[in-house]
Structure formats: structure tokens, C-alpha cells
Amino acid sequence: MFVERPRSHVSALTPPREHFCDPAQFRRELEAIHFSMWLYAARADELPSVGSFVTRRFADAEVLLVRDEAGVLRAFHNVCRHRGTRLCHDEAGRVAGLIQCRYHAWTYRLDGRLEKAFHMEEVEGFRAEDFPLASVAVAEWGGFVFVCLSASPPPFAEHLAGLDVKFAAWQLDELVTVERRAYTLKANWKLVVANYHECLHCPVAHPQLNRLSHYLSGDNEPMQPTYMGARMELKPGVTTLSTSMSPPRSPLPGLNDEQRRHVYYYALLPNLLLNLHPDYGVAFRMNAAAVDRTEVVCEWLMHRDEVARPGFDASDAIDFWHQTNLQDWELSDLAQAGISSRGYRPGPYSNREDLLVAFDEWVLAKLVR
Numbered sequence: 001m002f003v004e005r006p007r008s009h010v011s012a013l014t015p016p017r018e019h020f021c022d023p024a025q026f027r028r029e030l031e032a033i034h035f036s037m038w039l040y041a042a043r044a045d046e047l048p049s050v051g052s053f054v055t056r057r058f059a060d061a062e063v064l065l066v067r068d069e070a071g072v073l074r075a076f077h078n079v080c081r082h083r084g085t086r087l088c089h090d091e092a093g094r095v096a097g098l099i100q101c102r103y104h105a106w107t108y109r110l111d112g113r114l115e116k117a118f119h120m121e122e123v124e125g126f127r128a129e130d131f132p133l134a135s136v137a138v139a140e141w142g143g144f145v146f147v148c149l150s151a152s153p154p155p156f157a158e159h160l161a162g163l164d165v166k167f168a169a170w171q172l173d174e175l176v177t178v179e180r181r182a183y184t185l186k187a188n189w190k191l192v193v194a195n196y197h198e199c200l201h202c203p204v205a206h207p208q209l210n211r212l213s214h215y216l217s218g219d220n221e222p223m224q225p226t227y228m229g230a231r232m233e234l235k236p237g238v239t240t241l242s243t244s245m246s247p248p249r250s251p252l253p254g255l256n257d258e259q260r261r262h263v264y265y266y267a268l269l270p271n272l273l274l275n276l277h278p279d280y281g282v283a284f285r286m287n288a289a290a291v292d293r294t295e296v297v298c299e300w301l302m303h304r305d306e307v308a309r310p311g312f313d314a315s316d317a318i319d320f321w322h323q324t325n326l327q328d329w330e331l332s333d334l335a336q337a338g339i340s341s342r343g344y345r346p347g348p349y350s351n352r353e354d355l356l357v358a359f360d361e362w363v364l365a366k367l368v369r
């Protein structure tokens with residue numbers, strides 16, 4: 001069992017080393033959190049037509065997402081029902097009508113039904129209908145496709161917990177992915193989440209960000225059962241986060257004045273981090289690959305009308321966040337390196353790190369349950 005965080009005259013301390021370094025705790029987190037909750041898997045625009053597929057790794061699971069003949073999104077374990085061979089090898093592509101295993105050519109329809117199983121005719125009692133691809137729950141919101149690897153997925157609406165209403169004005173399904181970059185961090189996934197939810201490091205690590213949005217302008221929402229979030233105010237005269245003094249985009253059409261003055265930072269736990277700016281979005285899809293390794297794919301999302309405009313150029317937003325990402329990932333790696341060393345002792349949180357305290361407690365509560 002996890003050791004409860006020690007208390008002292010300082011009301012809240014960072015967790016003990018095992019929280020970030022113990023493979024057994026990591027396994028428990030996979031079961032209690034990642035494989036029990038809904039995971040962000042793809043943007044719907046990655047699966048535009050019948051036969052489009054992507055494969056996505058979540059720790060030791062791999063999911064195949066495919067659009068079937070009826071246009072319905074399906075998710076399966078990417079594993080052949082014959083002798084377990086990995087089915088689709090590519091990260092993305094399009095299959096023509098059927099999915100065939102490369103080993104002995106068992107063939108599946110896009111809805112997962114087993115169409116042809118060679119050399120099984122003589123096997124007494126064998127029925128193809130008993131061996132469809134193992135399906136995985138799939139749901140969609142705002143152009144984000146989620147999967148849940150639990151045998152009894154919680155209702156998706158419960159997972160969204162009203163964020164669909166809260167962010168309705170951003171019309172997220174109108175946004176298209178204009179850039180996607182992959183990063184591998186030598187850090188536990190919780191350090192990535194924690195780093196995302198405090199900006200005390202901003203003046204030191206992100207001078208370019210702090211120039212546009214003051215690090216103490218943050219406004220946290222209390223921790224929620226499935227998400228945590230905050231927003232930060234843009235400085236007077238600043239319209240968005242960008243490397244350009246005059247970013248070449250209009251604000252998203254549905255936003256009111258207050259929404260145009262802030263950047264929203266939300267984590268839909270456990271693996272989607274979402275930055276909503278007045279004129280674009282950035283989504284981070286995480287895979288908790290190992291106790292000390294997290295794969296992050298960063299996606300830049302812009303309104304389809306902007307993208308259709310002649311001379312459309314997103315490089316100001318891409319450069320801004322790529323630079324910020326590298327700064328954050330380096331800090332996360334350093335945090336993992338320090339915490340995993342023998343000299344680490346839990347340290348005191350400041351009062352402005354209250355969301356991190358709540359997140360530590362959220363993880364512990366999940367593990368106890």
C-alpha cells in the first residue's frame with residue numbers, strides 16, 4: 001500500500017519517492033486510473049473516411065481505432081484472435097474494407113467481426129462469431145475521440161462532468177489539427193500533470209510566456225473528480241500566446257470578452273491536457289509508458305475558416321508552444337532525476353501549489369479505492 005504523506009508544521013509536503021519511482025505503484029495507477037477512466041486517443045479528423053485507422057499505445061495496451069462501413073468509429077484491441085499477433089503495424093492509414101492479420105491471414109471486417117479464419121473448418125465447435133476483435137469503448141466530444149479500456153466504462157457524460165457545456169463557446173469540433181509533434185519525457189506522468197498546473201516556474205523557465213501572461217494571474221478551479229483546471233489572464237494589449245506581436249488569426253467566433261482575455265489550462269484526467277487560447281487550442285495526449293517515461297503528442301488546433309484562408313500560417317503558435325514544451329519537459333525530466341535519487345526528501349508546497357496537493361490526494365484516493 002501507498003504510504004500516507006507525512007505531515008509536519010508545514011501543512012502539505014510533496015509525496016514520497018515511491019509515488020514517482022515505484023513500478024508497483026505505477027502498475028496500480030494504470031489499473032485504478034488509466035485503464036479505468038476515459039483516455040484521449042485521437043482527433044476525429046485523423047479518421048476522416050471509411051477504413052481510416054490509427055493505432056494508439058497506452059502503457060501495455062494498444063488500441064486500433066477505425067471508421068467502419070457505416071461511418072461509425074470503432075475501437076478494438078490491436079490483437080489478432082488467433083494467436084495474438086499485433087494486427088495493424090502503422091500508426092495511421094487506411095484499410096480497404098477488411099483487416100487481415102499478417103501471420104495466418106485471419107480476416108476481420110471493420111466492425112470487428114471475424115470474416116475468414118483459415119484452416120478452422122475442421123475444428124469441431126469453432127464458430128467465427130465467437131472470435132470478433134476485442135472491442136474497446138469509444139466516445140467523442142468536441143472532435144476529441146476517447147477510449148476506455150475498462151470492462152465496465154463509467155458513463156462518458158460523467159467523465160466530461162460539464163466541460164462540454166463550459167467550453168461550448170470554443171466550438172472545439174470546428175478546430176482542425178494543423179501540427180502534431182511527439183516528445184518522449186524521462187518523467188513520471190504525474191510530474192507532467194503537476195508541472196502543467198502551476199506557473200510558479202514561469203518567470204524562471206518561460207520568460208516568453210511570462211511576458212504575455214503574468215504568472216500570478218492564475219485562477220484555479222477546485223479539483224474535480226475527473227478534471228482539474230485553471231485560467232490565466234493575458235496582459236493588457238496581448239491577444240494570445242504567440243511569438244508574433246500581431247498574431248495572424250481572428251478570435252474564435254463564439255467567445256465573449258472575458259473568454260478572449262484568458263488562456264484556459266485544463267487536464268481531463270488522466271491523459272488530456274488542453275490549452276484554450278482566444279484564437280486556437282493546444283492538446284497534449286499523454287501515454288504513461290513506464291514509471292519514469294511519458295510519451296506526449298502535442299497538437300495545435302485552429303479554426304477551419306482560418307485554415308482555409310490564403311496564406312494561413314500557424315508558425316507563431318507552433319513555435320511558441322514548441323519552445324515552451326521543451327522548457328517544461330526539461331524541468332519534468334530534472335524533477336524525475338532528483339526525486340529518484342537517494343537524496344530526495346518530501347518538500348513543502350507553497351499555498352499557490354494547492355492544486356498539486358489536491359492532485360496528489362486524488363491519486364491516493366484512486367489507489368485506495
Ligand code: FES
Binds near residue numbers: 081102104106
Ligand atoms: S495470429 Fe493472426 S492469423 Fe494467426
Ligand SMILES: [Fe+2]
Binds near residue numbers: 195201
Ligand atoms: Fe511550464
